[in-house]
Amino acid sequence: MLNYLAQNPFAYLFLALAIGYPLGRVTVKGINLGATAGTLVVSIGIALAASALFGITYDIPGLVEDIFLMLFMYALGMKVGPQFFSGLARGGLDFVVIGLIVVFSNFLIVFFGVKLIDLGPGYAAGIISGSYTVTAVMGVAQSAVSSGAFKIPEGITADMVGANMAAGYAISYVLSSIFIILLIKYLPKMFGHDPVEAAKQAEEEFSGGEDGGALPGTAGASILGFTDKQIRSYLVEHEELAGQSVHDLFKKYPHAAILKVVRGDEVLDAQDNPTIQMGDIIGVMGEYSVLLSGSEKVGNEVAEPRARMVDIEVADIHVGKSDYAGMTLQELGAEIGFGVHLKSMFRAGVAIPHLPKTVVEKGDVLRLAGPSWCVNQAAKALKSVPIVESAYTEISFMSAALVMGFIIGHASLELGGIPFALGTSAGCMLMGILVSWLRTRNPDFGGPTSEGARAFLNDIGLSLFVAVLGAGVGPKIMSSFQGTTVIWIAIIGLLGALVPPFLAWCYGYYIRKMNPIILAGGCAGGRNSTPALNGVQDISGSAISAVAYPVPYALTSAIVLILGYIAMVFS
DSSP, X not given: OHHHHHHOHHHHHHXXXXXXXXXXXXXXXXXXXXXXXXXXXXXXXXXXHHHXXXXXXXXXXXXXXXXXXXXXXXXXXXXXXXXXXXXHHHHHHHHHHHHHHHHHHHHXXXXXXXXXXXXXXXXXXXXXXXXXXXXXXXXXXXXXXXXXXXXXXXXXXHHHHHHHHHHHHHHHHHHHHHHHHHHHHHHHHHTTOOHHHHHHHHHHHHTTSOOOOXXXXXXXXTOOOOOSXXXXXXXXXXXXXXXXXXXXXXXXXXXXXXXXXXXXXXXXEGGGOOBOOTTOEEEEEEEHHHHHTHHHHTOOBOOOHHHHOOOOEEEEEEOOSOTTTTOBHHHHHHHHOTTOEEEEEEETTEEOOOOXXXXXXXXXXXXXXXXXXXXXXXXXXXXXXXXXXXXXXXHHHHHHHHHHHHHHHHOEEEETTEEEEOOHHHHHHHHHHHHHHHHHHOGGGOOOOOHHHHHHHHHHHHHHHHXXXXXXXXXXHHTTOOTTHHHHHHHHHHHHHHHHHXXXXXXXXXXXXXXXHHHHHHHHHHTTOHHHHHHHHHHHTOSGGGGGSHHHHHHHHHHHHHHHHHHHHTO
């Protein structure tokens, strides 16, 4: 069976997911691994068993790992994009400090720990690479050996140094990959906070504080939700209404719109602007308080479902160059508000109060609800098009963004033989952030994101990434178990992996008084641990923690390479 899995990587990967997901949900005294760590443990276990028992190794192309990691990072960026820039403005310096605390304390713990125990050359760089889960450190350290920057002592070969690096990397990588998820995931609970409540508070803070519903271009933007608007039916019994058109009546009574006219067996739509006759039954939409007085102005309320059967849709409309820009909402409603009501109003990606005297400016996004023809009519007047949720899949749009993100992240600058690059995964995440951010400013860049599609990319991308990772790391563990060296590698590796983010947590929690979920996301970014970030999102039921992830992630991705190079040169 193990040999079959080696010949068919597809079966290997999805078997790891099939077992890892339920394993991650197993809870012991309130603690569980989570789907990501569960998948990683299963993947390593299968690879380790195959290598130890039968000498079978799993060779899964690195392209598979890259593809699914990029998909995950893009999906994650799409989720947090609207809050990212407000998060950067609110806590940008703190995120930088968190990253610096993590990366430099990791170096100090590992470098001087290896010196104290007197492990051989190469171990420090390998443990930094593994405890930080940044494989690129191994490449930088190896370049220090091959270039001669590191002087190889007598009696030791370059291959022996490489073996030491591999041993330090493999053991510390596996242990830190698992335990960093558990640490960061449960830090808020350890300090007495309800992760779900803390996440809700953070979402309110980073959304601008105004409850305007989901931001444009995000999941939930097209949900009707609750409203005080109703549709009720009345029998026309007042003669002064007869002979007037539906639109004429709206100009007189802008707080109530006639949407349907039932005349015997005939049902007339207000789009055709019919003239009201005595005995008609009209379906009127408006605020409850306005409709209560309908019998006084129209006639008795009657039970006529045909007058009240109106399909309502929700759409985001970007206010373009229009004569209506500069009007108050009250004035705008009287001009173009027939049959629609304003659910939310957004400016520069932030929900703002929509009061009668609020002035509409060019570039605002109005969320209107009403019959589709009424919404289209309002959008046309505003020189825009209504953006509604659809089943359209934006494969081309996503692919172009991923290409750009990969190119941006792949571009590197070399200084002193050390390559500096943002990283392809961070590049793809930033493109996801940019795309979703643009949508919050102008929904014409794309309709509301399907949360189902985004969540699928998020989960399948990360899970398959760690499954491929486990297949490659598993066999290397056995070759590293020699004497007490493995114990010291494990100890130093765990200290280097767990103590730095804990120190950063203490800084953010005690000194800066940061929201615990935002802080946990920053610690995950400082530690370059995407699975840890996913663990925080799982326990909090929110993606808001990712607001704090990109800044420390990008910063430490470059600095850890420099420190890994230094650790090798001076080992």
